[in-house]
Amino acid sequence: MTRAIVVGAGFGGLALGIRLQSAGVETVIVEARDAPGGCAAAREQDGFTFGIGPTAIADPAALRELWALSGRDMAEDVTLDPVEPFWRLSWPDGDSFDLTGDDARLVAEIARINPGDVAGYRDFLDYSAAVHAEGYEKLGQAAMLDLGAMARAAPALAKHEAWRSVHSIVAKFVKNERLREALSFQTLLIGGNPMTASAVHALIHKLERSGGLWFARGGISRMAAAMAAQFERVGGTIRLGDPAVRIDTLGDRATGVTTASGWQGEAEMVAANADVMHAYRDLLAGSRSAQRTGAGLARKRWSPSTFAVHFGIKGSWPGIPHHMVLFGPRYKGLLADIFDHGVLSRDQMIFLHHPTVTDPALAPPGHSVFAAMAPVPNLGKFPVDWAEIGPILEKRILDEVGRRLIPDIHERIVTKFTVTPADLARDLNAHLGSAFSLEPTLTQSAWFRVHNRDPHIPNLYFVGAGTHPGAGIPGVVAGAKVTAALMLEGGR
Numbered sequence: 001m002t003r004a005i006v007v008g009a010g011f012g013g014l015a016l017g018i019r020l021q022s023a024g025v026e027t028v029i030v031e032a033r034d035a036p037g038g039c040a041a042a043r044e045q046d047g048f049t050f051g052i053g054p055t056a057i058a059d060p061a062a063l064r065e066l067w068a069l070s071g072r073d074m075a076e077d078v079t080l081d082p083v084e085p086f087w088r089l090s091w092p093d094g095d096s097f098d099l100t101g102d103d104a105r106l107v108a109e110i111a112r113i114n115p116g117d118v119a120g121y122r123d124f125l126d127y128s129a130a131v132h133a134e135g136y137e138k139l140g141q142a143a144m145l146d147l148g149a150m151a152r153a154a155p156a157l158a159k160h161e162a163w164r165s166v167h168s169i170v171a172k173f174v175k176n177e178r179l180r181e182a183l184s185f186q187t188l189l190i191g192g193n194p195m196t197a198s199a200v201h202a203l204i205h206k207l208e209r210s211g212g213l214w215f216a217r218g219g220i221s222r223m224a225a226a227m228a229a230q231f232e233r234v235g236g237t238i239r240l241g242d243p244a245v246r247i248d249t250l251g252d253r254a255t256g257v258t259t260a261s262g263w264q265g266e267a268e269m270v271a272a273n274a275d276v277m278h279a280y281r282d283l284l285a286g287s288r289s290a291q292r293t294g295a296g297l298a299r300k301r302w303s304p305s306t307f308a309v310h311f312g313i314k315g316s317w318p319g320i321p322h323h324m325v326l327f328g329p330r331y332k333g334l335l336a337d338i339f340d341h342g343v344l345s346r347d348q349m350i351f352l353h354h355p356t357v358t359d360p361a362l363a364p365p366g367h368s369v370f371a372a373m374a375p376v377p378n379l380g381k382f383p384v385d386w387a388e389i390g391p392i393l394e395k396r397i398l399d400e401v402g403r404r405l406i407p408d409i410h411e412r413i414v415t416k417f418t419v420t421p422a423d424l425a426r427d428l429n430a431h432l433g434s435a436f437s438l439e440p441t442l443t444q445s446a447w448f449r450v451h452n453r454d455p456h457i458p459n460l461y462f463v464g465a466g467t468h469p470g471a472g473i474p475g476v477v478a479g480a481k482v483t484a485a486l487m488l489e490g491g492r
């Protein structure tokens with residue numbers, strides 16, 4: 001029986017493990033933390049359940065496939081509840097816009113903001129469907145291992161004007177600046193700047209419209225726990241709380257993995273789900289080719305980080321939906337500060353997560369769970385002392401949520417904590433505390449991204465946010481399918 005070791009039990013590593021083990025490859029997943037799920041970790045505090053990372057799941061069909069491989073039904077392990085509206089967007093003057101999956105309501109919302117943009121929205125939806133078919137269903141399912149694959153994709157990319165940015169393509173279809181923000185901000189959810197990321201990422205709108213947005217009952221970490229249960233059910237082994245310290249190599253072959261506890265696993269194939277920089281620079285310190293790749297990665301653009309204030313409060317808030325974006329006074333300027341200048345601005349864009357409106361059991365009766373997350377620069381250009389700045393930003397963010405939604409927020413808070421870029425760097429070995437790995441620019445995507453198979457060590461594979469097709473749960477789950485296909489082909 002072929003044996004594989006996967007380093008990391010994020011969504012990417014778990015999806016890969018299930019695919020390999022379901023195909024008969026004896027698979028061990030080695031995970032540094034004491035629970036599976038990577039950035040989708042949960043934290044229990046004072047009777048509240050907080051989710052650290054993702055706040056919703058798109059394309060649940062891709063996850064269901066992982067159960068169907070062994071004739072099981074995902075619903076046996078986890079329940080998904082719809083998130084509706086997908087997002088409520090709110091601007092500082094009190095204006096708001098519900099981005100919903102209900103076509104009639106969405107069109108009514110667009111007409112309320114600018115009746116002249118309804119026809120343009122229809123054209124944008126067609127565009128989004130076309131890039132979804134090309135970018136997600138075709139490109140995202142293919143291994144982009146050589147320039148030939150890129151060349152074959154080029155005509156379609158050219159046809160869809162992939163060199164333009166998401167915001168620029170949205171602007172081609174809709175005229176109202178707020179609607180442009182409403183249809184482009186989603187790029188941030190995969191670590192991209194709407195003003196510069198390739199227009200192909202406009203596919204996210206179609207992904208959400210077609211498959212909906214979902215929350216796992218009990219928190220997104222329950223989805224990861226369900227994946228871990230499915231992996232073990234088909235015969236896989238997970239070693240939790242035992243970080244890999246080395247991917248062992250001999251010449252141009254990976255031979256296994258050594259962990260902090262001294263465990264040494266031998267394998268015919270090794271896959272890294274951990275941060276790609278950590279994998280190349282630290283875990284493959286013994287490989288000269290890997291060190292060269294790591295040096296190259298250090299020169300790339302890394303996506304921003306997030307600063308999150310998680311808080312449990314007294315009271316129920318049925319009027320605040322699962323997801324809100326509280327836009328600040330600036331959009332383009334703020335994005336430039338985060339992505340290009342690398343400086344922490346005074347103004348913020350706040351992603352407000354209110355999971356208890358979907359699943360009240362996450363808080364004690366009569367209480368609610370919230371997370372207010374702001375995209376912030378990573379630790380690259382002008383590293384911030386988060387121990388000093390964190391409390392200041394926390395207050396600023398809570399004040400803003402209070403001003404716009406919950407007037408007596410400070411008196412209502414029962415428990416709270418923050419997660420800073422420095423925490424992401426420490427807890428997940430995330431390079432520069434980046435929340436989404438390599439920035440998904442056109443020149444860091446597809447063939448230009450870390451390959452799903454290393455070009456120099458042919459039995460070493462990669463899965464997760466830093467590899468093709470990219471970050472986000474749908475991205476890493478699709479990437480696991482690509483990597484699994486390569487491994488199953490390589491193992492034969």
Ligand SMILES: Cc1cc2nc3c(=O)[nH]c(=O)nc-3n(C[C@H](O)[C@H](O)[C@H](O)COP(=O)(O)OP(=O)(O)OC[C@H]3O[C@@H](n4cnc5c(N)ncnc54)[C@H](O)[C@@H]3O)c2cc1C
Nearest residue numbers: 008010011012032038039054055056244274464465472473
């Ligand atoms: C705040 C935030 C909000 C987000 N919101 C959404 C959302 O709503 N929807 C969405 O689809 N996506 C969202 N994302 C993005 C999405 O969650 C990620 O892109 C995706 O989960 C990444 O999965 P992964 O498998 O690549 O990596 P990770 O989740 O980073 O997992 C990697 C794993 O490797 C482990 N590891 C690291 N080093 C070692 C080592 N040496 N040995 C063993 N194990 C190691 C880590 O502990 C971790 O468990 C969000 C991300 C963040 C940070």
